[in-house]
Amino acid sequence: MTTVLDRIHQLGFSLPTPPNPVATYIPTIFCGNVLLTSGQIPMVDGELKYKGSVPSVQPIEAAIRAAEICGLNALAVASAALDGNLERISRVVQLRVYVASDLGFTDQSLVANGVSDMMVAIFGEAGRHVRVALGSIGLPLGATVEVEAAFEVHDS
């Protein structure tokens, strides 16, 4: 059987180490059978890989990569909450995608497709979610993209 982790690797992605909590908030919480994540930024190995707004500092293509990394971090913190068993995710319910935007930038949807398409590539039909994408004047630490996710989870 192909696992979720297999599909992540087949797509050329890898699950990052979940970032350590840096404040009093926590990376995930269960609300009934829904696992909510805190806002994820494109951290890789403790370093923020994509900083600055689109398109003056980061071109759209880079922002799409940033959105993918945010999504991988959401999966990484979900995995930690699920004892490493991503098979327990029965559905991606919702993604909110915030894009650090220059005045006049209106392609937030293209950026958000980075993480939306990745979730569908990984989870198939169960990866199809509702989504909100919008521009932000500035994101934590200067991140290019921030993503929050809600996953539906079944018992192991």
Place this chain on the structure above:
Amino acid sequence: MTTVLDRIHQLGFSLPTPPNPVATYIPTIFCGNVLLTSGQIPMVDGELKYKGSVPSVQPIEAAIRAAEICGLNALAVASAALDGNLERISRVVQLRVYVASDLGFTDQSLVANGVSDMMVAIFGEAGRHVRVALGSIGLPLGATVEVEAAFEVHDS
């Protein structure tokens, strides 16, 4: 009996054709008995009717109309998910209203009242919801307003 659709028409509104999904995300999802919508922008017949920020490009009055259209699109996608039976909506739970704003614009609440007031006009007390309104530096496709909605739904 006056249906929800009757009330929509009596108020001078009409339910648009739900916009076709343009990406891998979907317009609505059930999360238990709550129907969540993706972010809705003021599309009418496949055309974005209100573009640009408030108030430099769109005056507040236009933005209020834009918010109404976003709300009607939320009802349209909900209707599609409910086989056309909007009577199954037992409550409007939550609206998030994002307003494309110029620097210094602080009347996001007035704009959001467009969709809040409309929901109460349509659903009466069951239309009273919690709400978040905020300014955005830029919304998808240059939309003036974006609205996401959560409806509580009972069995048909």
Place this chain on the structure above:
Amino acid sequence: MTTVLDRIHQLGFSLPTPPNPVATYIPTIFCGNVLLTSGQIPMVDGELKYKGSVPSVQPIEAAIRAAEICGLNALAVASAALDGNLERISRVVQLRVYVASDLGFTDQSLVANGVSDMMVAIFGEAGRHVRVALGSIGLPLGATVEVEAAFEVHDS
């Protein structure tokens, strides 16, 4: 026994009078056993105490205070929905913190820590929540910070 209200007072805070609804939306709604609040701004006794963006108008320290007040208002409206019995809050589930930001401001997390740290100080481990913090080009009435909260509630 130390009540939630005791801890609020011990920390030097006090619960404000919940702001009256100024539009057709409502301050809180139950969604199952989760109590959702509308976006709260730093109103004290009917007056908006912190206006303007960070850091040009409000330094970070002031914005942290503003975030605390938003959190206290969220608790005030929750208290009103719970007949004054804040002991019914079993967990702080989620906070979304919107910070009115100048171009180039990227310390939204520091501002959001104001309300996150306060919730943990009040509720202990049960106060640890998932969080999203982001910059906004402009918030209702010119507020410096806006916070929406979700509390898990048990029967009295």
